[in-house]
Amino acid sequence: MSALLPRSQAKIAPGAVHVPDWLDLDTQRQLVQACREWATGPAGMRATRLPSGGVMSVRTVCLGWHWVPYRYTRTVDDGSPVREFPDWLGELARRAVGEAYDDPAAAEAYQPDIALINFYDDNARMGLHQDRDERSLAPVVSLSLGDACIFRFGNTRNRNRPWTDVELRSGDLFVFGGPSRLAFHGVPRGLVNPQPPDGVGGEIGLGHGRLNITIRESGLR
Numbered sequence: 001m002s003a004l005l006p007r008s009q010a011k012i013a014p015g016a017v018h019v020p021d022w023l024d025l026d027t028q029r030q031l032v033q034a035c036r037e038w039a040t041g042p043a044g045m046r047a048t049r050l051p052s053g054g055v056m057s058v059r060t061v062c063l064g065w066h067w068v069p070y071r072y073t074r075t076v077d078d079g080s081p082v083r084e085f086p087d088w089l090g091e092l093a094r095r096a097v098g099e100a101y102d103d104p105a106a107a108e109a110y111q112p113d114i115a116l117i118n119f120y121d122d123n124a125r126m127g128l129h130q131d132r133d134e135r136s137l138a139p140v141v142s143l144s145l146g147d148a149c150i151f152r153f154g155n156t157r158n159r160n161r162p163w164t165d166v167e168l169r170s171g172d173l174f175v176f177g178g179p180s181r182l183a184f185h186g187v188p189r190g191l192v193n194p195q196p197p198d199g200v201g202g203e204i205g206l207g208h209g210r211l212n213i214t215i216r217e218s219g220l221r
Helices: 023-040 087-101 102-107
Strands: 012-015 015-017 046-049 055-063 066-069 069-075 113-118 126-129 138-147 151-153 164-168 175-177 186-188 211-214
Touching: 012 164, 012 175, 015 055, 023 055, 023 113, 023 138, 023 211, 046 151, 087 102, 087 138, 087 175, 087 211
Parallel strands: none
Antiparallel strands: 012 015, 015 175, 046 055, 055 113, 066 069, 113 211, 126 186, 138 175, 138 211, 151 164, 151 186
């Protein structure tokens, strides 16, 4: 669903770029359908239990490598093999890096092999954290589908200010690498103005809620 006023690409911090409306509706629909397939068992979407005993409010399915706080494995909790990371998703991520940074060489060098797909309902949050379980410091590519959220992008030192709050809508791209690769980031509150079933989520086949696909290079090969 297009905005009343166009939104412009913005550099949020060195190496961190927000590209609004990067995905067209057809690509969003294709990604939602793929997420539905990835979410099914046996290695499907689940809430992750943290070492503290708490359970994350988002539900996650992994491709390529399975994330277990705070490491990666080749099998999920029940021993099922993790789902494969598809080549076409890697190509999409390379294009995202190249266009966000306006740097074809960066796109060519990018070799992603992990995707974490998170589903947010009305009550889901994501605390401020660093993506530091990968051995590679190549950029993280984040794609948003469905309802909007406030994405808080902070500094690399701690969870305190300064940070920048960015509204991510369906189809938006966010890439962070370089000096911002280890920045703290998260989703501090629930969905922003959740759409009715015939809103943007209905247009792309998702319905209510938000899907976030984060694509990374593990460095584990």
